[in-house]
Amino acid sequence: MLFTKILLAYDGSKASIKALGRAVELAKVTPGAKLEIVHAYDYPRFFVGEGLAPIPATLNKDIYDLAVQTTEELKERMVHAEVDSKVEMIQGSPAEVILEYAKINESDLIIIGSRGLGGIKEFVLGSVSHNVVQHAKVPVLVVK
Secondary structure (H helix, E strand, C coil): CCCCEEEEECCCCHHHHHHHHHHHHHHHHCCCCEEEEEEEECCCCEEECCEEECCCHHHHHHHHHHHHHHHHHHHHHHHCCCCEEEEEEEECCHHHHHHHHHHHCCCCEEEEECCCCCHHHHHHHCCHHHHHHHHCCCCEEEEC
16 A cells, blocks of 8 residues: 555654654655645643643743744755655644644554653653554554
8 A cells, every 4th residue: 555645743853853754765655645744732731730820921932932943944854855745833732633634634644753751751741652553543653
């Protein structure tokens, strides 16, 4: 089976940079393939009791600015990739927005880097790649 609508979830981590390389390789050898790359970011939420604690506006601005910077750097990388590609920045819970994007855009493959979190961090934070693998309706390639 050929994958022609490839979705890459990118966050700038070492694993996602490796995943980008794999996605570009796959798109290059697949006739008519289009590579759609999304950088998903979200603002932190801190719960205090049953309510949400206010987040300083400067923290949200820093997160947004980093997302813009990551997306712009990715667009620059893709200029030389020689594949049909599109780069987008989307806000929301990463696993949820990646899965929603794949559904809306009828992606036939999702490529994502493994974050490599281990032990208690993985248990407490959850893993975006694990969540995507568990809930995706299409094949998922996790790159280590």
